[in-house]
Amino acid sequence: xxxxxxxxxxxxxxxxxxxxxxxxxxxxxxxxxxxxxxxxxxxxxxxxxxxxxxxxxxxxxxxxxxxxxxxxxxxxxxxxxxxxxxxxxxxxxxxxxxxxxxxxxxxxxxxxxxxxxxxxxxxxxxxxxxxxxxxxxxxxxxxxxxxxxxxxxxxxxxxxxxxxxxxxxxxxxxxxxxxxxxxxxxxxxxxxxxxxxxx
Amino acid sequence: xxxxxxxxxxxxxxxxxxxxxxxxxxxxxxxxxxxxxxxxxxxxxxxxxxxxxxxxxxxxxxxxxxxxxxxxxxxxxxxxxxxxxxxxxxxxxxxxxxxxxxxxxxxxxxxxxxxxxxxxxxxxxxxxxxxxxxxxxxxxxxxxxxxxxxxxxxxxxxx
Numbered sequence: 001x002x003x004x005x006x007x008x009x010x011x012x013x014x015x016x017x018x019x020x021x022x023x024x025x026x027x028x029x030x031x032x033x034x035x036x037x038x039x040x041x042x043x044x045x046x047x048x049x050x051x052x053x054x055x056x057x058x059x060x061x062x063x064x065x066x067x068x069x070x071x072x073x074x075x076x077x078x079x080x081x082x083x084x085x086x087x088x089x090x091x092x093x094x095x096x097x098x099x100x101x102x103x104x105x106x107x108x109x110x111x112x113x114x115x116x117x118x119x120x121x122x123x124x125x126x127x128x129x130x131x132x133x134x135x136x137x138x139x140x141x142x143x144x145x146x147x148x149x150x151x152x153x154x155x156x157x158x159x160x161x162x163x164x165x166x167x168x169x170x171x172x173x174x175x176x177x178x179x180x181x182x183x184x185x186x187x188x189x190x191x192x193x194x195x196x197x198x199x
Numbered sequence: 200x201x202x203x204x205x206x207x208x209x210x211x212x213x214x215x216x217x218x219x220x221x222x223x224x225x226x227x228x229x230x231x232x233x234x235x236x237x238x239x240x241x242x243x244x245x246x247x248x249x250x251x252x253x254x255x256x257x258x259x260x261x262x263x264x265x266x267x268x269x270x271x272x273x274x275x276x277x278x279x280x281x282x283x284x285x286x287x288x289x290x291x292x293x294x295x296x297x298x299x300x301x302x303x304x305x306x307x308x309x310x311x312x313x314x315x316x317x318x319x320x321x322x323x324x325x326x327x328x329x330x331x332x333x334x335x336x337x338x339x340x341x342x343x344x345x346x347x348x349x350x351x352x353x354x355x356x357x358x
Contacts, residue, residue, distance in 0.1 A: 017214050020234050024210070027239050036205075075205040081242055082205030 025085040035079035038071065039086035041093045043100050044195075045188040048165070050089045050096075053078065056110030057092050059162050062184035077115065096165065102199040105132035107166045115162040119150065123157035130171045133196040137175045159183060165192065206242050209254055214238070216321055217258050223304050223316040224266040229273065236265040256331075259321045263313065263331050303354035304346075311346030318343045 028034040036058070038051040049061040051074055058078065061070040075082050086093075091109060098104035107128075116124050126145050130136050136144070138154045147153070158169040164183050170192045174180040182189035217237060221230035240261050248257060304312060310332065317328040318339070329339040 016231070017218065020214070020218070020231060020238075021210065023231075023235050024238050024242070027235065028242055031239065031243070033239070033242050038207075071205045071207070072202070076202040080203040080206055080246055082207055083210070083242070084207050 021084075025083060025087070028081075028083060029085065029088070033081055034083055034085055034088070035081035036074050037083060037085035037088040038074075039084060039089045039093065040067065041089075041096060043096065045165075045184055045191050048096070050092050051082075052088050052092070053112045053114070055114075056112040057089075057163060057166065058112040058115060060164055060166055062164070062188065064185055065183065092166075099165070100195070102195065105199070109166065111163060111166070113162075116160070119145075119147070119153055120157040120160055123154055124161055124163070124167050124169075127158075127161070127167050127169055127172070130168060132168075133199065135171050135173050135193070138172055139175065141172055155181075171196075203246070203248075203250060206245050209241070209245070209258075210238060213255050213258050216255065217262050219320045220259055220262055220316045221266060222301065223312060223320055224262070225269055226305065229266075229269050233262060233265045233269050236268070237262040240265070253327070255321060256323055256327045259317055259323060259327075260331050263317070300350070300354050303350055306353065307346050307349055310342045311349065314339055314342035315346040315350070319347070 025034070025037075029037075032054075034054070036051055036053055038049060041048050041050060046063040047067075048063075049059070049065075049067040049070055050057065051059040051061075051071075059070065059074060061067055071082055095104055095107055095109060099107070113121055113124065122145055123141065126141065129144070130141075138151050138158070139148070141158075142148050142151045142154045145154075154172070158172050159181060161167055161169040161183065164170065170182060170189045172180075179186050179189045179193065214234075218230065218234050221233040221237070224230070225233055237258060241258055248254070304315060307315065313332060314328055317323045317331055318325060323331075325336045325340045325343070328343070329336045332339055332342070
């Protein structure tokens, strides 16, 4: 019986499972069951996680945010129908590659901002108006959204941006000349600022 | 709490076992179809699955029904074997010649083959197997034991 046990529990071929996984991605997309598709991409600021709902890109996460934890959180907040399904994120991956290569200044992607609410959402909606290579202070952004006293809340809105890089919170700096805090770490923020200054 | 793991984790953890179960129940191409139907049905129903549920037993239960659907369709419209294109079977594991075992398993009577698949391949306890097959735990245990005994007689390879 032990012989049978061994044979029955040998792993199925990885090739077969990879092929079946792709089939599942396609079928789930066709049936409208792919609530959150995700993939990882490499970048000069480390591996990035990209996730999209049918409405648009909903999340970009740095490695230090822990991609597994981010996916768990998306399952809880949006839907547990989360599947690694790269094809929905092809355009986003391409635009990011162009951006990091210095060949793209503006992202042209449908965004799903449903992870943000209220004042944070308002700030994040205004961030793309800060152009490539430019920077603003937290105070200037507070003025931009018509709440000049809400400097700290602007800081929080930037720190909780679910779509860093694409929604350019890295272009908002403290007025003391330092890069300031950043969801991807200060070094990543500096890398993006250098990239945009050089192009 | 209402927190459930991403469905991708379910595929990662149980995809291989469900494929082996499907391959015991069905021939290779049909096994792929049953696997696909199982996980498509599973992602549809996943948000409503109670958090305390045994995910593997749930998946095997779906696979059991999907395999029966596929078998019924085949028996109604048998595929003429001569028309199946030549292709690698992908059956079994590279380096081991176990295709004889898989064939022997598939020649078992339905109940025995199912009991063997759910207990020995999916590692479900007999109580769970009985739930899937409908019947008593003792009947499930007997079907699995009969299946293994029949396999020993019909299958000589492996050792």
